[in-house]
Structure formats: structure tokens, C-alpha cells
Amino acid sequence: MKKSLIGKNLDEFSDLCIELGLENFRSKQLFNWMYRNEVNDLTELKNLPKSLIEDLKIGHCIHPLELINSTNSSSEKTNKFLFKTQSGALIESVLMNEKNRVTLCISTQVGCALDCKFCATAKMGFKENLSVGEILDQYLLARQKINKPITNIVFMGMGEPFLNYKNVIKAAKLLNDPNGINMGSKRITISTAGVISKIEEFTKSKEKFKLAISLNGTTNEQRTSIMPINIKNSLDELLNVARRYTETVNRWLTFEYVLLKEINDSVEDAKRLLSMLAGMKKCKLNIIPYNETDGEFRRPDKDQIENFVIALRPAKFPITVRWSKGTDIDAGCGQLATRNQV
Ligand code: SF4
Numbered sequence: 001m002k003k004s005l006i007g008k009n010l011d012e013f014s015d016l017c018i019e020l021g022l023e024n025f026r027s028k029q030l031f032n033w034m035y036r037n038e039v040n041d042l043t044e045l046k047n048l049p050k051s052l053i054e055d056l057k058i059g060h061c062i063h064p065l066e067l068i069n070s071t072n073s074s075s076e077k078t079n080k081f082l083f084k085t086q087s088g089a090l091i092e093s094v095l096m097n098e099k100n101r102v103t104l105c106i107s108t109q110v111g112c113a114l115d116c117k118f119c120a121t122a123k124m125g126f127k128e129n130l131s132v133g134e135i136l137d138q139y140l141l142a143r144q145k146i147n148k149p150i151t152n153i154v155f156m157g158m159g160e161p162f163l164n165y166k167n168v169i170k171a172a173k174l175l176n177d178p179n180g181i182n183m184g185s186k187r188i189t190i191s192t193a194g195v196i197s198k199i200e201e202f203t204k205s206k207e208k209f210k211l212a213i214s215l216n217g218t219t220n221e222q223r224t225s226i227m228p229i230n231i232k233n234s235l236d237e238l239l240n241v242a243r244r245y246t247e248t249v250n251r252w253l254t255f256e257y258v259l260l261k262e263i264n265d266s267v268e269d270a271k272r273l274l275s276m277l278a279g280m281k282k283c284k285l286n287i288i289p290y291n292e293t294d295g296e297f298r299r300p301d302k303d304q305i306e307n308f309v310i311a312l313r314p315a316k317f318p319i320t321v322r323w324s325k326g327t328d329i330d331a332g333c334g335q336l337a338t339r340n341q342v
Pocket of ligand 1: 114122159160
């Protein structure tokens with residue numbers, strides 16, 4: 001299997017130059033070709049000597065992914081991309097267009113070990129972590145395909161990003177690198193189901209990317225029934241670590257709450273949410289009425305959603321209701337995967 005150049009940072013390109021016996025200035029050229037000029041073939045690296053290109057061709061390729069298919073949603077402005085990794089696994093990303101904002105939701109693992117009961121990816125189980133290149137290449141190949149700038153990235157596709165922490169942070173740093181892709185850190189969001197040790201690590205290292213936490217429950221019992229991660233990462237501890245995050249980094253934290261019919265959609269749940277998040281510095285709540293698939297879970301009726309939102313009105317924190325985009329192409333949160341798996 002050839003090593004991909006996408007995914008390497010400048011230090012790694014320097015190491016590669018040493019390995020190939022080249023002057024160090026070549027590392028910057030390679031970095032620029034990958035992340036600024038976005039080439040697809042080694043022969044396009046025009047300012048590099050032919051002998052270097054021949055050496056590179058022996059063990060390296062540019063893209064670690066192959067774009068297999070892309071689908072447009074007819075009802076909403078959504079595109080879904082299916083990629084194949086070098087190991088033959090299939091992964092997906094979803095692009096959502098909203099006025100001037102073009103957001104790509106990217107995957108970080110093949111499958112997922114966390115087994116959230118409402119999630120299609122969970123049914124695959126965990127297969128493997130994606131490499132830095134495989135994470136980043138979803139962005140680069142999608143951008144080429146749609147031919148317009150992608151303004152925001154969310155790490156919220158297949159997999160739990162904080163269980164592939166090192167690669168996810170490195171990919172986010174490469175997206176943010178001012179000498180490369182140069183996407184602002186406020187436009188990059190990492191979404192976790194609540195891996196407490198990694199939220200602590202993220203807080204301590206003062207990473208400047210945005211953080212979102214999938215809450216989805218207002219009692220331990222209820223949350224555990226749909227998110228088994230809650231057994232070892234309880235709601236109280238999660239809220240404590242979230243509070244410490246907002247106080248330490250002084251950045252907005254988003255709580256995601258997928259609304260599931262007769263599971264977590266009662267007015268009592270809304271009232272509990274109010275008291276759980278009261279006093280939390282700089283937090284937002286994002287209510288996401290569930291995007292129905294073939295499984296056992298249902299989206300609450302419109303009246304119930306309305307009652308839930310009305311009960312949240314006294315909140316001192318901002319609340320948004322996000323209707324999942326791309327329901328006709330299975331592109332809602334936690335709903336990527338499996339249908340195309342081989
Ligand atoms: S919702 Fe996210 S964390 Fe939970 S099983 Fe699905 S992919 Fe994993």
C-alpha cells in the first residue's frame with residue numbers, strides 16, 4: 001500500500017526530504033502542492049525535479065481516498081459523498097448548504113464502538129480509525145467535486161472523533177494552517193458523544209477549535225438507555241467537565257440534543273435541561289428532531305416538539321432547533337453508513 005502525501009504536516013514533509021536526500025526547501029513546495037494547489041497527480045508538481053517525482057511515485061500517492069459516488073438531495077441542499085479507503089473500507093461525508101454557509105460533516109472512524117441506539121453507524125460496530133490523510137481527504141475531494149468553497153467543517157460523521165483523538169486534532173490543525181488550507185478555527189467543530197478524559201485533554205491543551213457535546217438525555221437512566229457511553233461517563237461528570245471547559249477556555253460550547261419520540265421529548269425533560277445548563281458560561285443548545293430511518297426510534301410529533309421548545313423559553317442560553325438536512329439521503333446526524341457497505 002502506498003503512503004499518501006495528504007495528511008503530512010510540514011515537519012513530516014521535512015523528514016521525507018531527508019529520507020529522499022533533498023534540500024529542506026522542497027518540503028514547503030510539497031506542502032503547498034498538497035494543501036494550496038490541490039493537485040491530483042504527482043506529475044502535476046511542476047517545480048519539482050523529474051527525478052524526485054519518480055522517487056516519490058515508488059512509495060507514495062497523493063490521495064488516500066477514492067471518491068466512489070456522490071448524491072444530491074432533491075428536497076434539501078445536501079450532497080453525500082461515498083469514499084473508499086486504501087484498505088477497502090467505505091466511509092461517508094455530508095455537505096450541507098445554508099445561505100452563505102457550506103458545511104462538510106466528515107467521518108473520523110470506520111464504524112463506531114459507542115453503540116448509540118439511535119445511530120446507523122453504530123450497527124456497523126467499530127472497524128478502524130481513519131488516518132489523518134483519510135480524514136482530511138474527505139474535505140479536499142469534496143471541495144474539488146462541488147467546485148466552491150467549504151466554509152465550515154464538523155467532525156460529526158461516522159465514528160467518535162475523541163476515540164481517534166490524535167489524528168482528529170492533527171487533521172484539524174492542517175485544516176487551520178494559515179500556510180495551507182487556512183480555515184478559521186472557529187469554523188471547525190469537533191463533536192463528541194461525551195468521552196470525558198478526552199474533553200479534559202482538549203481543555204488542558206487549550207485547542208482553539210469549537211467543541212460540541214451530544215447530550216440527548218436528562219437523567220442517567222434515560223441517557224444510558226440510548227447512549228451506553230453514559231455508564232462510564234455519567235451525566236453529572238460530563239456536565240462538570242463541560243462547565244470546566246467553558247470556564248477555562250472562555251469559548252462557546254454547543255450541546256446537541258437529538259429529540260426522540262417518547263424517549264427524551266417530555267416537558268419534564270425540557271425543564272431538567274433548563275436546570276442542568278443553568279449557570280453554564282457560554283453554552284448553546286441545539287435541538288435536533290430525530291431523522292427517522294428504518295429503526296425503532298421515531299421523531300416526535302410537531303406539537304410535542306413545539307411544547308418542548310416552549311418549555312425551554314425561560315433559558316438564559318441560546319437555543320436553536322435544527323431540522324436534519326438530507327433526510328431523503330440518510331444524511332442526518334448519526335445516520336451515515338451501512339447501506340453502502342460491502
Ligand atoms: S452517534 Fe456518533 S458516537 Fe454514537 S454510535 Fe453513532 S457515530 Fe458513534
